[in-house]
Structures are given as C-alpha cells and as structure tokens.
Amino acid sequence: MVSLTSNLIDQISPDEEDIEAEGGAIDSVKEDNDDSPVDNPTEEIDVHVVTEEDLAVSRYSIRDVILPLIGKNVTLPEHQTGEFIKSLLLEKGLSLETINRVEKSGVKSRVRGHYRRVIEFPAEFTYRLVNYTDPNETIQQTEINTLNLQPQEGSVKESSNPSEATRLGLVIEFNLSAGSYATMLLRELMKEATDTSYHAGLTAATAASVSAGSARTEKRKESEIDESVENESTASASKRARESECQEKN
Amino acid sequence: MSDPIALGQLTGNRFEIVLREVQSDPATVQAACEGLKSTGYMNYFGLQRFGRGGSESGSHLIGLQIFQSNWKGAVDLMFKSLAADRPDVLQAKAAYQQGDYVTAKNLLLPSMYSEMKVLERLVSDPRDYHGAFHAIPRSTQLICAHAFQSFIFNLAATHR
Numbered sequence: 171m172v173s174l175t176s177n178l179i180d181q182i183s184p185d186e187e188d189i190e191a192e193g194g195a196i197d198s199v200k201e202d203n204d205d206s207p208v209d210n211p212t213e214e215i216d217v218h219v220v221t222e223e224d225l226a227v228s229r230y231s232i233r234d235v236i237l238p239l240i241g242k243n244v245t246l247p248e249h250q251t252g253e254f255i256k257s258l259l260l261e262k263g264l265s266l267e268t269i270n271r272v273e274k275s276g277v278k279s280r281v282r283g284h285y286r287r288v289i290e291f292p293a294e295f296t297y298r299l300v301n302y303t304d305p306n307e308t309i310q311q312t313e314i315n316t317l318n319l320q321p322q323e324g325s326v327k328e329s330s331n332p333s334e335a336t337r338l339g340l341v342i343e344f345n346l347s348a349g350s351y352a353t354m355l356l357r358e359l360m361k362e363a364t365d366t367s368y369h370a371g372l373t374a375a376t377a378a379s380v381s382a383g384s385a386r387t388e389k390r391k392e393s394e395i396d397e398s399v400e401n402e403s404t405a406s407a408s409k410r411a412r413e414s415e416c417q418e419k420n
Numbered sequence: 421m422s423d424p425i426a427l428g429q430l431t432g433n434r435f436e437i438v439l440r441e442v443q444s445d446p447a448t449v450q451a452a453c454e455g456l457k458s459t460g461y462m463n464y465f466g467l468q469r470f471g472r473g474g475s476e477s478g479s480h481l482i483g484l485q486i487f488q489s490n491w492k493g494a495v496d497l498m499f500k501s502l503a504a505d506r507p508d509v510l511q512a513k514a515a516y517q518q519g520d521y522v523t524a525k526n527l528l529l530p531s532m533y534s535e536m537k538v539l540e541r542l543v544s545d546p547r548d549y550h551g552a553f554h555a556i557p558r559s560t561q562l563i564c565a566h567a568f569q570s571f572i573f574n575l576a577a578t579h580r
Contacts, residue, residue: 177536178447179516191514232460235502237568237576237577237580238573238576239566239569239572239573240487240568240569240572240573241565250575250577250579251580254575254579255572258572258575258576259572262484262487262488263488263532264487264488269487276550277486277552277553277558277561277562277565278486278487278489278565280558280565281486281487281565281566281569284569286463286501286573287463288462288463288577288580289460289461289462289463290460290461290462290463291457291460292456292457292461293432294434295453295456295457297449297450297453298448299442299446299449302440302505305440305441309438309440310436310438316517319475337440337441337442338441338442338443338446338449339438339439339440339442340438340439340442340449340453341436341437341438341440342435342437342440342453343434343435343436343437343574344434344435344437345432345433345434345435346432347431347432348430348431348432348433350432350463351464351465351466351468352433352435352437353466353467353468354437354461354462354463354464355456355464356437356462358456358461358462359452359456359461360439360452380446381435389429401572403464403571403575404462404464404574404577404578406527410495416551
C-alpha cells in the first residue's frame with residue numbers, strides 16, 4: 171500500500187506561472203480570481219500521477235505523496251485509495267460528477283478542490299529531556315516571561331542531583347508546514363512511546379501515574395475532550411510504519 | 421520586507437512544546453523522537469477542524485449536508501440538542517425542533533450569531549432552508565464544507 175505508483179504527487183514548480191504538462195497525467199489546478207484570498211489557497215498545485223517510469227528512476231518519495239481535498243476539479247489517485255474515496259462519497263450520495271456540477275452561487279460554488287501531503291516531516295526538530303522536581307516550575311523560557319524580564323526559574327539541566335529529580339520532562343521544538351497540526355505530531359509521538367514501553371513491560375510508569383494531579387501533558391488534556399471524530403478518521407503511524415516495513419520487503 | 425503580509429503567504433509554523441510527567445524511560449523517548457524525525461507523521465487534520473459537536477453534529481456533518489445540497493439537513497444539525505448543551509441552549513433548540521422559530525429566536529444566547537441569522541430567515545419564510553443557511557456568515561459556511569473535506573482526507577489517508 172505504500173507503493174508510489176499511481177499516487178498523486180505534488181510538484182509545485184519554483185516559478186508558479188510556469189506549469190508544464192509532462193506527457194501523460196498531469197493536471198494543473200488553476201484558481202479563479204473572483205473570490206477573496208480567504209476562500210482560495212494562493213498556490214497553484216501541479217498534480218502528477220506517478221507512473222511506473224517515475225518509480226524506476228525514484229523520482230519521487232513518500233514525502234511528495236498527496237491526497238485530494240474533495241471539491242471542484244479535483245483529481246483522484248488511480249489506486250485503491252482513489253477507489254476508496256469514490257465509494258466513501260458514493261455511500262454518502264455524492265460523486266465527482268455531482269461535485270463538479272457548476273453552481274452559480276451559494277457556498278457550493280465556493281468550495282474548491284485542493285490537495286494536501288499525506289505525510290508531514292517536522293523540520294529543524296530538536297528535543298531534550300529534562301529532570302525536574304516541582305510540577306509547576308518553569309522549564310522553558312516563555313515569551314511572556316522574557317517580556318516581563320522574569321528570570322527563568324529552576325533552569326533544570328540533565329545533570330541535576332539524581333536523587334532529587336523525580337520527574338521527567340521533554341522539550342521539543344520543530345517547524346511544520348502551514349496547515350499541519352502540532353497536535354497530530356504529539357499524538358504520534360506519545361502514542362509511539364507508550365506502545366514501545368508497553369512492549370518493554372515497564373512497571374515504573376504505572377506506579378508513577380498514581381500521583382495523578384499534574385500527571386498529564388497540556389496537549390493530552392486537550393485531546394481527551396473530544397476524540398471521537400479523531401479516532402473515527404485516523405490511525406497511528408506506528409501501525410503505518412509496521413505496514414510500510416512489510417510492504418518494502420515485498 | 422516592505423509589503424504587508426497577506427493571507428495565504430504563511431509558509432509554516434515553529435512550535436516549542438514542553439511535555440511534563442513523561443512516563444516512559446529516556447531511551448524510549450529518544451527512540452520515539454528519532455523515529456518521528458525519520459518517518460514523519462500522518463498529516464491528518466486535527467480535531468480543531470471539526471467543531472464542537474464531535475461525532476454528533478460536528479461541522480463535517482453539516483459539511484456533508486452542504487455537499488448533498490440538503491439545506492434543511494444542514495440547518496437541523498445546527499439545532500440538534502447535544503449532551504453538553506446548557507439548559508437555556510437546549511430550550512432554544514427545542515423550540516426550533518417544534519417549528520416555533522419565533523420563540524427559538526427569542527431564546528437564543530447573544531453568542532449564537534449564526535443561529536440567529538438562520539432563524540431570522542425562517543421566521544420570514546419557514547420553507548427557505550437554502551436562504552436560511554446562506555444567511556450564515558460566509559466564512560462559517562465554508563468552515564463546515566472544509567471540515568467535510570478534511571474528514572474525507574483523514575479517512576483516505578488512513579486507508580493509504
């Protein structure tokens with residue numbers, strides 16, 4: 171399933187005006203200019219269906235694979251997921267034909283098809299583990315603290331007195347593309363760590379979680395509020411990683 | 421640097437996040453971080469995209485109604501009673517469900533702007549669901565449509 175053939179690939183050309191059709195299956199998605207910038211993405215996406223030849227020369231990688239956001243004039247990939255999307259739409263009484271039907275006005279006339287990368291790679295990703303004792307102590311200097319000229323309290327280093335340090339913290343920094351969610355990154359990061367430690371049969375984690383109170387990350391608190399839609403539509407990447415390993419061996 | 425920034429010019433965002441009470445051991449955490457760097461993560465839309473109704477009446481379900489041109493369905497979803505609703509909100513919604521648009525309008529909270537625009541239209545023409553839905557601010561209409569797109573994307577990406 172991670173085979174690249176018949177995927178949609180995002181080839182944003184450096185010069186946005188220069189969109190070339192490259193024999194075969196490229197669609198260029200041009201945006202009309204009659205709507206406000208809020209309604210339209212400003213970049214023009216040059217969409218290409220990956221061919222066997224592309225695969226042979228390793229022209230693309232998993233980083234380039236995109237999927238459609240359903241709307242007018244969108245291209246579906248030519249593999250199983252394209253079929254899956256079609257059947258999803260069909261069971262909801264929709265089809266590309268009905269979606270592409272011209273509407274003169276109303277919200278439907280303004281919903282553009284677009285594309286989005288399937289996999290996001292955080293850039294300039296750094297992380298450091300810290301040991302700390304007080305749940306409320308400042309670990310990372312925040313902008314507000316800097317503005318208020320407050321010194322960073324308890325600047326904990328990894329080399330703190332080990333007998334005092336009881337809690338483990340993780341500070342991560344990274345860049346994401348516009349439109350990509352840090353919450354999804356965190357979900358993946360924390361789930362994966364949990365899976366691994368489960369397999370390792372850790373008991374310390376269970377014991378430590380008895381001191382409930384602050385025993386949650388800020389993000390985890392948020393995500394517990396309404397995970398129903400998220401759980402319906404997503405899967406963890408540890409599952410995906412295992413699948414792709416199997417696929418590559420074939 | 422002399423031109424003002426316009427919407428759509430954003431190339432990305434940088435995040436600094438502190439996670440506390442990490443339960444795993446350092447080696448596991450390191451492995452997880454390194455794995456993330458090399459494998460990336462599924463570029464799903466987060467739950468913020470789907471509005472407060474969740475699986476019951478989230479924006480993406482209203483979005484589906486839009487794509488189906490089912491305007492009554494879209495409006496009905498806006499007034500669907502939710503477990504988390506306050507009693508006064510439930511009252512307003514109940515009035516709508518009984519077809520009493522005038523009462524519903526009077527019971528609305530000041531913050532329920534979209535619902536107000538809808539009811540204003542329905543009070544003057546109870547059958548014009550198309551007009552009622554389109555009385556909602558355009559940006560809000562689009563949020564629902566985009567939520568549906570995002571939901572389909574998430575499902576497709578999972579399938580992939």
